[in-house]
Amino acid sequence: MSTDDLPSFADVQTAAKRLLGRATRTPLLHNSFLDEDTGRDVFLKPEMLQLSGSFKFRGAYNRISQLTAEERKSGVIAWSSGNHAQGVAAAAKLEGVRARIVMPEDAPRIKLENTRALGAEVITYDRYSEDREAISYALSERDGGVIVPSFDDAHIIAGQGTAGLEIFEDAAKGGRALDALLICCGGGGLTAGCVLAAEALSPDTAIFCVEPEHYDDHARSLASGERERADTSQPSLCDALLSPTPGAMTFPINQRRLAGGLVVSDAEVKAAMRYAFRVLKLVVEPGGAVALAALLSGKLDSRYQSVAVMLSGGNVDPVLFAKVLGEDA
């Protein structure tokens, strides 16, 4: 991919203008007991408070708000295990366009239900035997509809980058330099967007992507310099982060700037979810908790004293959430 095609910080700034008054400007939270528990100054970006329950609304709205009058007639099509689905559905609803979402039939129930509740048409498929991209492109060819990719797209990356822009703006307002930023990472779109913001606003901040065990394709790709693949036959609690390989567009951005990749286990993720419930009072889904899990489980070098942590989403089934809480009892 030519670097000319990659989004820039200016694209993030333009996205921020589009999102103004539509997306929630989530706060940068601080909790002195979390500081004490980790021995650092920690700042949390609670993207579960974003419309649709995750950061995904940002990129989706940035893309959908740019549809032409002609494109609006046939609406949008996306595939997603859940958070991108809800982000696209919410953005399409706000813009008044039709949304069709291709989702695995075993996606978390809350994600299927919420996507439908947002007015989207959900088309389910079997993850093990069917190809969601083929289904989506077939729908688009049959009766129109603009594909909204979940991460490998300049508009999507720029939109997600507004979360990073807000982190660095708010940290600067509070007079805080950030030594490190930990980001939950699946396909790498949120990470890439935050990289663009960091390069412009906080070049000394070390950025780490955080992945679940078995899906550490970014960590390994950063180490090898090539886009490595995860073994997708392995189970993981983090349904939002199961992309098999870094994106063709996100990886060149992330590669030039990331300090490294951290990896956490399901047990560490569940402990972080319980910590968020008990101390922070925030509902965090498994994939949204990996960055906090990395911090709480001591995966980050202690030389990073001032740390921002992305909590990327909170769309977790009540049954699973109750089970995770119960394991602590």
Added chain:
Amino acid sequence: MSTDDLPSFADVQTAAKRLLGRATRTPLLHNSFLDEDTGRDVFLKPEMLQLSGSFKFRGAYNRISQLTAEERKSGVIAWSSGNHAQGVAAAAKLEGVRARIVMPEDAPRIKLENTRALGAEVITYDRYSEDREAISYALSERDGGVIVPSFDDAHIIAGQGTAGLEIFEDAAKGGRALDALLICCGGGGLTAGCVLAAEALSPDTAIFCVEPEHYDDHARSLASGERERADTSQPSLCDALLSPTPGAMTFPINQRRLAGGLVVSDAEVKAAMRYAFRVLKLVVEPGGAVALAALLSGKLDSRYQSVAVMLSGGNVDPVLFAKVLGEDA
């Protein structure tokens, strides 16, 4: 009580200065799907994000930070079913003073555990046969210790009022006039503090206290003009709001300004907790959810279009929280 003894808005402003950099300035949240679900413009004050998991830290810190050098030596004593306990323990910890808390032995486990985890000494008693105030005063007489009341105290009311001050400041910053403010109400300290802020900053905002069924002593007292008592033999899920009667100091403040009292059932409270989980991604305890419950269950007249809602705390036992989530399944 002479009105000269009552706290003023100036006391709230002074408290805000004391709390700066110690308490969390919780954001004023907005969610357009909540607006859609309620047909209003709704702004949420998420005090579960406050240090100690509820607004109670504000008043406790305002009081404890004013202890004399002599008083600091023997520390503080408080009685509480939980949130005031944790607020006092957290404030005492930050100030480096000893805290002894008299708590019912059947208080929610998370509140007992968190109070101890904050370094306080917990003295348990039997709610049905023992008098917590007598126990507290006996401790104070025996070996010193300043009593920190949970609501009927000018410093406590002024401290809680900083939550209201922030609501009105942030609403004004966003260019929003608030037609109404709904406040979770037990002894009435938070309500009284918010009244002081509203009188100075937003005199046209109608303020409603919200109470759980059977504990509607404020609603009935506002109607009769006298401090009525609740029948405390009745069960309620809202352990944080079981004060039997409005405070001697809080009631004269609230009486002069409240538009009325709203009352919600346990079922409405649980529905609000599930809504907060599913849509808002916030952990709300039963007592912290009554104001949201009143809004969601249609208890507020539709002429109030722009409404701020206090979510006063999130200290809920994981077992109870899981049970409430499960009732939706």
